[in-house]
Amino acid sequence: MNVIGLDDYQEVTPKGTVQFLRSLAKRVRGRRFLHINSTRYGGGVAEILHRLVPIMTELGVDARWETIKGDPAFFSVTKSLHNALQGREALITKEMRGHHAAINRENARHLSLEGDLVLIHDPQPAPLIDYRPAEGKWVWRCHIDLSHPQRSAWRLLRKYVAKYDAVIFSLPKFSQQLPIPQFLVCPSIDPLSEKNRDLSQAEVDGILARLDIPRDKPILLQVSRFDRFKDPIGVIKAYRLVKKYHDCRLILAGGGAQDDPEGEEVLADVREEAGLDPDIHVLELPLDAHLEINALQRAATIVLQKSLREGFGLTVAEAMWKGKPVVGGAAGGITVQVIDDVTGYTVNSVEGAAFRVRYLLNNPDLMAKMGEAGREYIRRDFLITRHLADYLAMLMILTGNE
Amino acid sequence: MLERSEVPFEFFYCIELRQVLGLRAETEKELARLLRQVSLDSVYYHTYGLLLRHRYRAGAYGSDFATWAATQVRDRVLGERLAAVDPLRYNSLADLREAIVCVIDNHLESITVVPRVVYSEPFEFIESKIVGVPTGLEAYTLEEFMQALSETDDTTIYYHAIESRRRLKHTRTDFSAWLRDDLHLPVLAARVQALDPYAGGLERMRTHILAYCRQVLTLGRDL
Numbered sequence: 049m050n051v052i053g054l055d056d057y058q059e060v061t062p063k064g065t066v067q068f069l070r071s072l073a074k075r076v077r078g079r080r081f082l083h084i085n086s087t088r089y090g091g092g093v094a095e096i097l098h099r100l101v102p103i104m105t106e107l108g109v110d111a112r113w114e115t116i117k118g119d120p121a122f123f124s125v126t127k128s129l130h131n132a133l134q135g136r137e138a139l140i141t142k143e144m145r146g147h148h149a150a151i152n153r154e155n156a157r158h159l160s161l162e163g164d165l166v167l168i169h170d171p172q173p174a175p176l177i178d179y180r181p182a183e184g185k186w187v188w189r190c191h192i193d194l195s196h197p198q199r200s201a202w203r204l205l206r207k208y209v210a211k212y213d214a215v216i217f218s219l220p221k222f223s224q225q226l227p228i229p230q231f232l233v234c235p236s237i238d239p240l241s242e243k244n245r246d247l248s249q250a251e252v253d254g255i256l257a258r259l260d261i262p263r264d265k266p267i268l269l270q271v272s273r274f275d276r277f278k279d280p281i282g283v284i285k286a287y288r289l290v291k292k293y294h295d296c297r298l299i300l301a302g303g304g305a306q307d308d309p310e311g312e313e314v315l316a317d318v319r320e321e322a323g324l325d326p327d328i329h330v331l332e333l334p335l336d337a338h339l340e341i342n343a344l345q346r347a348a349t350i351v352l353q354k355s356l357r358e359g360f361g362l363t364v365a366e367a368m369w370k371g372k373p374v375v376g377g378a379a380g381g382i383t384v385q386v387i388d389d390v391t392g393y394t395v396n397s398v399e400g401a402a403f404r405v406r407y408l409l410n411n412p413d414l415m416a417k418m419g420e421a422g423r424e425y426i427r428r429d430f431l432i433t434r435h436l437a438d439y440l441a442m443l444m445i446l447t448g449n450e
Numbered sequence: 451m452l453e454r455s456e457v458p459f460e461f462f463y464c465i466e467l468r469q470v471l472g473l474r475a476e477t478e479k480e481l482a483r484l485l486r487q488v489s490l491d492s493v494y495y496h497t498y499g500l501l502l503r504h505r506y507r508a509g510a511y512g513s514d515f516a517t518w519a520a521t522q523v524r525d526r527v528l529g530e531r532l533a534a535v536d537p538l539r540y541n542s543l544a545d546l547r548e549a550i551v552c553v554i555d556n557h558l559e560s561i562t563v564v565p566r567v568v569y570s571e572p573f574e575f576i577e578s579k580i581v582g583v584p585t586g587l588e589a590y591t592l593e594e595f596m597q598a599l600s601e602t603d604d605t606t607i608y609y610h611a612i613e614s615r616r617r618l619k620h621t622r623t624d625f626s627a628w629l630r631d632d633l634h635l636p637v638l639a640a641r642v643q644a645l646d647p648y649a650g651g652l653e654r655m656r657t658h659i660l661a662y663c664r665q666v667l668t669l670g671r672d673l
Contacts, residue, residue: 063603068603072583
């Protein structure tokens with residue numbers, strides 16, 4: 049397999065992007081940039097770091113990526129914390145808080161925490177701030193929807209976050225009252241990854257045949273973890289409303305992540321709701337099924353992302369990159385990616401989702417136009433090259449010598 | 451006969467790092483109150499700065515304040531009035547701020563209930579830091595200028611045509627200053643200066659600058 053380098057992005061990014069990155073990187077060459085998160089596989093954060101870190105290295109930045117390790121109890125605690133921070137009822141006991149802190153203390157003993165800029169991703173490793181070395185700037189990178197957190201959960205996290213030098217949110221509405229600067233950086237997708245690279249029609253057909261998905265009717269698709277915030281049950285209900293007017297298929301495709309113990313329970317609920325409908329395909333995909341997801345998105349007629357809460361929702365960007373119109377929940381970053389009437393529709397209910405899907409199915413020309421606009425929008429604002437530029441600028445500004 | 455400049459035009463890219471100020475307005479009255487107290491950098495971000503962001507939104511106006519009033523508060527009258535405030539007509543950001551606040555205040559005096567967002571998004575005040583990065587491209591002649599301008603990305607246009615007004619605190623763009631002072635092409639410089647970035651964005655500016663330059667090259671003299 050060929051190693052992908054920065055020059056390979058010339059063909060898919062806007063004019064001048066690669067040269068811009070090279071010029072920017074000259075200003076921060078040799079500086080140490082450490083990323084820490086809680087998993088190497090599953091979820092948008094890990095996916096983007098897999099490519100971001102090697103490109104930073106190619107540009108001369110001394111980039112590293114570490115992950116913290118934890119037991120199932122730790123990931124159960126952080127899942128509860130994640131849920132509570134996104135506004136769902138979840139109990140975080142004193143013991144759970146203690147375990148969160150203890151696992152981070154243990155990790156701090158084994159990890160090298162040296163860096164000119166240390167970026168800590170999400171709540172799981174946030175307590176590492178208590179073990180920061182004397183030198184270097186520490187920034188907490190929040191990838192989740194903090195617009196309506198349970199106050200007790202936010203108070204718990206805030207005591208760590210306030211000790212950082214700065215915080216990065218994906219959207220302004222996630223910002224909080226904090227004594228430190230709050231930066232805005234949208235996440236991104238990698239156009240050359242297995243999940244997003246161009247596929248031939250033969251590849252798409254082959255993968256769908258292998259997944260046993262007939263191509264005889266329009267396909268509605270939602271790709272996401274089996275998580276209640278993604279509202280997979282709501283998607284099935286919307287599909288049933290659409291089905292009264294259009295013969296179509298629904299594919300719910302998702303996998304778990306190492307740090308998501310709740311997935312099995314949600315998946316069982318989804319299967320029960322789907323019942324014996326032969327046109328509903330619930331696909332439990334392994335974490336590395338990037339090519340399969342790519343093919344499904346390319347085969348889809350309309351992509352849904354009917355989330356109730358969403359950090360950013362990179363599956364929306366992935367679908368738009370493949371020229372698909374998106375019907376998405378009016379939550380988190382979906383509202384930034386889906387521009388109503390231009391790249392798709394944002395909706396607030398099962399009925400709204402069904403209405404927009406029906407409208408699009410009746411207007412294939414509009415779907416094509418939206419798909420084209422969506423791909424161009426993603427090219428400019430949501431590719432990894434823009435993300436990289438933001439991080440390099442932050443490295444430059446926070447570590448001096450602009 | 452077209453001249454060769456002794457001083458090259460050095461092309462820069464730029465990048466914008468955005469910072470949320472934690473100030474949110476849910477009513478038009480709060481918008482005016484917070485607008486009075488935020489930094490001028492924030493006023494800049496929400497007016498000039500939007501040219502650097504992609505503009506796909508249908509009906510987007512020339513400032514975030516106008517767009518918010520029209521689409522989130524659904525007060526189209528205020529949206530249209532704010533859209534008429536042209537940032538390029540003000541000599542300073544302080545004057546621009548005053549003009550915007552004045553429009554909101556006058557509007558509020560003419561109605562009995564203060565409009566607010568109900569189901570939509572509040573206005574989030576943001577400011578940004580623009581960092582210039584050399585492209586390595588430079589031009590001594592009009593031909594070289596055109597060549598470089600056609601190769602760079604649109605942040606270059608922003609940096610030299612918009613950001614320069616704040617950076618250098620003068621009303622001329624970098625482009626028109628160099629074309630007039632160093633290439634001695636005052637008419638071309640005036641045409642470039644007169645381009646309105648709000649009427650079609652940065653790519654349109656690039657297209658027009660290149661077209662004017664091409665005319666000069668064809669004529670072999672200033673327009």
